[in-house]
Amino acid sequence: MPDYLKAAFLFRWNLLFFGGGAAAAVLTPLAGVLLPLVVAGELAYLAGLVSVPRFRAAIDAQVHALSSTPAAAPTEPPGSLLDMLGGLPPDARSRFQRLHARCLELRAIAAGVRGAAGDQAGGAEAIRTPGLDRLLWLFLRLLLSKAALDRFLRTMSEQDVSSRLAELRKNLAAAETSGDQRIVRSLQDSIASGELRLDNYGRARKNAEFVSVELDRIEGKIQALAEVAVNRQDPDFLSSQVDSAAESMRQTEKAVSELQHLTGLADQLQEPPPILESDLRQVLRHDA
Template sequence: MLCSPLETVQKLCARVCVKKPSSQFDFLFTAVMPKGLGFFDYIKAAFSAKPAGMPLSPNWIFVAAAGMLGVLLNPGFLLLGAGLELGYLLTLGNNERFRRVVNSRELASEQVSVQAMLSGLVAKLSPDARERFGRLQSRCKSVLALYQAQLSLDTEVVTRHSESLNRFVWIFLQLLLTRETMQTTFRESRNAPRFQSLLEDEIADLEQRLKRGTASDELRRSLESKRDILKQRLDIYAEAGNKLHYIDAELERIEQQIELLREQAVVSRDSSAISVKIDTVSSSLGETSEWIKEQQNLFGLMQEGSSSAPQILGQRSSAYEG
């Protein structure tokens, strides 16, 4: 079976020993390479790479021309073309600048997926909650702008602060979603005393029926099971109010903390002190994050993508083609 030119080149590349990059190159490559991007991903990108504005890759034209010359004129052109193609792919695929281009494009693609996911989550919020979330986003962006303008922090420090603020906003969004899910589930909690009283009366009635001892074994097991379920519902209703109060308190805490960071960025010139403050606050949100995960497991909320904070405050873009 004939293989495509790309498959042929991949098989040849697998047999070639590539010189290991320098330690500095290793650091840059590791720092910018998206998760899961491997050597053959760069080879595939090199095979289809084209300058911006060109409808076709020049490499495709070369492969087609070499194939036609080999078929129509001399098979030697096939070997010559394969050798040149292999050299081209290995050279471009291991080029630091080209890998940066591919990484940038991959990150931009991932960011589009993240933004679509975030848009879907935000759409689940009520209008008031969406407005509240938007306000927090704007405040966090203003904090980052102040860090760059007022404190003149370098890119690495700003990136680290951006990751921490992203985590704040992500936890804030999860709290809002958990809050609305609980409010929907426990909508009756507005009349919690009446519902709790009804549940308590029904449990008492079941207890009386069980004490009479006139029920058959099958009926007794059914009544005991129903009683246990009602007790669990009663416990959940009792917890609902406390959980909602906790969520409200955490939402307000994050909002106030962002305001504090914003005010500190305005009046303080000590970037190290602000860094310590952000790290401390970020660590303190760990308990909140764990609590949110417990509630998500309980209500089946956001089963995907909730383990780490996505890029919410900024969006990478790329003008490169491939």
């Protein structure tokens, strides 16, 4: 009970409203009347929140997570994983770091819930990490693909290529009128090259849009799983949801494999490494 009351009282919005209400009551001529009302309202709030089972379960999980035996020391990550993380632009690496932290938090919440329920065997493995590792691995590969596509798109201007094509077609019409076949053939070849460039640009833009949507989708799935961890308080159910989320990404994995020529991933790890068990602090804090 003391843990529940402490957590409820120290909730930042409660401190703001309670402190503000008490200060306002003291400053009025009716302090003797208003201050007891503020205190009564605070007691009603504390009693109401502490009586909510979901709130008590969340606090139990936090307390257990803080008091449980520390997890095993992180392992040394594969060199290829470090190279891939190091090759990300700073904003993409920060994005991966945020999702990585969310996955660690998700696993810790589930472990705390299982421990609070008396299942000590579950421990830090309340959520099996392969599913989360697979989601993080796919997220990392998508980030690399997005970085490569963005670099390619920055090297071209669709408007410039289109304008150049229009000019070439105009010149071709003039050359055909004059009958100079050498110029005609040269212009036809230039037009074909320009059309190919436009086609490549269009494909790259569509791929970039797809990758951006998939990145958002994975982040949304992890966020939803984190909310499930708090609301359901069932690590076994959560583990099944993680595995289901990872399985739903098969089509995305196939699409990413088709983009390997842009990222060089064909020469990197093909199976998800144990990302959550690896010590990534050095590379993830590179921009700190």
